[in-house]
Structure formats: structure tokens, C-alpha cells
Amino acid sequence: MAQSNTSQPSGGGRLLNTFLNRPVKDHGSGWSSLWDLGESDLWDRGKASPALVDIVEQQTELLNPFTADGKRKKALVPGCGRGYDVVMLALHGFEAYGLEISDTAVKEAEKYASTELAKPSAYHFGTEQRPSSTPGSVTFFQGDFFTSQWDFKGGIDETTKFDVVYDYTFLCALHPEQRKKWVASMARVTKSGGLLICLEFPLYKDPKLPGPPWGLKGVHWNLLAEGGDGVITGEVGEDGKEKKPATAEIGDFRRSLYVKPARSYEVAKGTDMVSVYARK
Numbered sequence: 001m002a003q004s005n006t007s008q009p010s011g012g013g014r015l016l017n018t019f020l021n022r023p024v025k026d027h028g029s030g031w032s033s034l035w036d037l038g039e040s041d042l043w044d045r046g047k048a049s050p051a052l053v054d055i056v057e058q059q060t061e062l063l064n065p066f067t068a069d070g071k072r073k074k075a076l077v078p079g080c081g082r083g084y085d086v087v088m089l090a091l092h093g094f095e096a097y098g099l100e101i102s103d104t105a106v107k108e109a110e111k112y113a114s115t116e117l118a119k120p121s122a123y124h125f126g127t128e129q130r131p132s133s134t135p136g137s138v139t140f141f142q143g144d145f146f147t148s149q150w151d152f153k154g155g156i157d158e159t160t161k162f163d164v165v166y167d168y169t170f171l172c173a174l175h176p177e178q179r180k181k182w183v184a185s186m187a188r189v190t191k192s193g194g195l196l197i198c199l200e201f202p203l204y205k206d207p208k209l210p211g212p213p214w215g216l217k218g219v220h221w222n223l224l225a226e227g228g229d230g231v232i233t234g235e236v237g238e239d240g241k242e243k244k245p246a247t248a249e250i251g252d253f254r255r256s257l258y259v260k261p262a263r264s265y266e267v268a269k270g271t272d273m274v275s276v277y278a279r280k
């Protein structure tokens, strides 16, 4: 999402104004209307995430695109926008899927994918050496992440569990009241032992300020590991956990990696963190 040098979004509050007086149940249609009005410049970074590229290329064991019996792993990006990360995952060997609530976004993503799969941009790769695996596939669905009514195709249905799920600027796009639904939906779509990779953003923004984007410092740990409601009231440490007496980790996920990426989007002001959570 576009940011100024303060902690508030730039763009004349166009994002904020879309959601300010809109009931939370209608936020999905708010996103669709932004796509229809051609306002995706408010959040669109124009390329795949450098932090995700690096983690996929460096964590080769954790993120091997093939299962032990040689099948391609399925990766899902909910709220995928124009699909940059979906295409990047396919170029690294995954059977990659993107979900969008907006029909317009799905059409744009399909157009983008057909161009990029034919002639990939350099930003999909972190090194000169291209991945040894042949590219996987790209499929986009229109649907609401919080329901199972997506326009399923290609052998995927509401019972499919994904090996890898990626979130970037999807959680922060949602009203805090929707965080419990986000985590329940993440648990629903991720295979037991599967990985949820989060590029945590924005971590510099005061969580008391209105969004989107909503400040997320401490939110991922609380939702995913502690099974909380994602509302942080206290100070958060460098480890991404709220400073308070330790609580039981009764959430559906266990954190297996928490690192500051060497590369990320400039808009993060050097604060982005990558967390990888394994589904219990």
C-alpha cells in the first residue's frame, strides 16, 4: 500500500475513505470497487516480493516445490491482487493458486500471468541462476477467503489443503474484527505440517491508527501461535511477541522461522519481518 513518511497512508486517504463508514460485512465489495475504479496503485508494488523470492531460493529444504513422491506442492496466495507472487511461486516449481474477491483483479492477474510465464521478468529471481525445476502452473479463483464458495477449477475444491500459503498485505487490509476469521480460514486451507509464510507489514505503523493498512506489530504471533484475537494492547518485543507473562501456545500454528529479510519493498522502511508458521 502506498505510504507517506509518516505512519499514515498517502493517496489523500483514498483507501481509508473507502472503508471508514462502510460496515465490515461490506468491506469485500469495497475492495472490488477499488479494483473496478482502477485504484490498485494504492497498494500494488508492481513486482513479486523480493523477501519471498529469497526465502524460496534459500530455504530449499523447507520450500522444496516437490513432495517426497515427486508431486508438485500446491501453494495458495489469498488476496493475491495482480498475482505477482503467484507467478513467482510457479516459476519456482509450485502448482500455484491465487484467490481474489474481485473479478477485475482475477482478470488482470490472468493477463499478467500469461505474459510473465512466457517471458519472466528478472525480479522473479534472486540470483543469476534460474531454478532447476521446470515451472509449475498458475490458476486464479474468484471468491471470498472467508467462505468456501470460490470458483474452483483444475481439481481443486473446498476440501483441498495447500502445502504452502503466503500472506502479504492481505491481513493488514482486513478490519481488526476480521482477524479471527483470517486465522480460521488460514487453518482451514493449510495442510497439517504445511507452511504459512507471512511477510509482516506494516510493523512501523501505530496499531491504534485506522487502516487499511492496519498496523500489525505482534498480531501474527498472537493470532497464529497464541490463538488470540489479534488485538494488541501492550508493547511488542523484537521477537514479534507482546511483552507479557508467557501464555500457552494454543493456536493452530507453530512458528518455525522469524527473520528480517535482507531485501524487501522500500515502503517497509526496513521493518518488514518474514515469519514461517507450520500448521499443527
Ligand SMILES: C[S@@+](CC[C@H](N)C(=O)[O-])C[C@H]1O[C@@H](n2cnc3c(N)ncnc32)[C@H](O)[C@@H]1O
Pocket (backbone or CB within 6 Å): 001, 027, 028, 031, 032, 035, 043, 044, 045, 078, 079, 080, 081, 082, 099, 100, 101, 102, 105, 143, 144, 145, 146, 168, 169, 170, 173
Ligand atoms: C492490499 S491488497 C494486496 C494485494 C496483493 N497481496 C499484493 O501484494 O499486491 C488486498 C487484496 O485482498 C483482496 N481481498 C480483500 N478481501 C478479500 C477476501 N475476503 N477474499 C479474497 N480477497 C480479498 C482485495 O481485493 C485486494 O486485492
